[in-house]
Amino acid sequence: MINVFPWLRHLPGDMFGAKRYIQCHHDLDAMFSDPFIMQKTKEYEEGGDALDNFISAYVHERRRKEQNGETTSMDGGHLRRLLGNLFIAGSETTATTMLWFMLYMLHYPHIQEKIFAELEEKVGYNRRPTMQDKPRLPYLNAVIMETQRRASIAPFSLSRLCTADVTLQGYVIPRGTRVVTNLDSVLLDEVTWGDPFNFRPERFLDQYGGLLHPEEFVPFSMGRRVCLGESLAKMELFLFLAALVQRFRLLPSESGQPPPQRAQFGVTCPPEPFKLKFIERVDKS
Structure with missing residues (x-):
């Protein structure tokens, strides 16, 4: 809300929790980002071209541009914010998707067991799944995709900023307008998915069991501003969730009573806190 209507930040009190949120960012910078920036900048200055980390590479590129007289917005503030984005956007969203996966497995135990059967057949029990196994596990991939679609x-x-006057379906969007997309209008579209509110992984499989990639599947957005962490997130989700189902059976903390599928609305939409049991699977070999 504050991003869309910046003037709200000047109201007394903290009605929208934005001031507390901003203070958390400042605390994160002071306790985490700034010490690492100071350490890696010092190491870069002492070691010359040791570009073995993001901070050193950023400092190197910034100084190269400054020495060449190039105009740049690269500075300490941008570096600090980039680090925050990498850790917050790069971890919280993936963790939230994993939580929804676990919650759905509590509600659909037959789907969970079907994933395990595929893992047992294609991977076995004596080793952990690797990225080389990903093409051989279409059903698991379909369940992960359905989790991303349904949880949204x-x-x-x-939000985006319109950089030029644009006419879209008869509507004029002036330059400088802040645009907020609505991914739900695609991921939960009835015309596209038929039954968008049902958890049905088979919608991502063809008649031969091969994985489908509908163009309407856009949990990472699309176009030039698509999520930079898409590949990393896909890898993390596959490796973690494959190993999780291979090793454990997920059950409600109270037998027969799975937690409600309710979201907490915010910057992202995680499920309401819930409890579950992890029952270690027995090696049948």
């Missing part, structure tokens, strides 16, 4: 953890993605 970032329904408004990130």
Whole structure:
């Protein structure tokens, strides 16, 4: 709300929790980002071209541009914010998707067991799944995709700024307008998916069991501003969730009473806190 209507930040009190949120960012910078920036900048200055980390590479590029007289917005503030984005956007969203996956497995135990059967057949029990196994596990991939579609953890993605006057379906969007997308309008579209509110992984499989990639599947947004962490997130989700189902059976903390599928609305939409049991699977070999 504050991003869309910046003047709200000047109201007394903290009605929208934005001031507390901003203070948390400042605390994160002071306790985490700033010490690392100081350490890696010092190491870069002492070691010359040791570009073995993001901070050193950023400092190197900034100084190269400054020495060449190039105009740049690269500075300490941008570096600090980039680090925050990498850790917050790069971890919280993936963790939230994992939580929804676990919650759905509590509600659909037959789907969970079907994933395990695929893992047992294609991977076995004596080793952990690797990225080389990903093409051989279409059903698991379909369940992960259905989790991302149905949970829609970032329904408004990130706001954008229109850089030029644009006419879209008869509507004029002036330059400088802040635009907020609505990914729910795609991920939960009835015309596209038929039964968008049902959890049905088979919608991502063809008649031969191969994985489908519908163009309407856009949990990472699309176009030039697509999520930079898409590949990393896909890898993390596959490796973690494959190993999780291979090793454990997920059950409600109270038998026969799975937690409600309710979201907490915010920057992202995680499920309400819930409890579950992890029952270690027995190696049948």
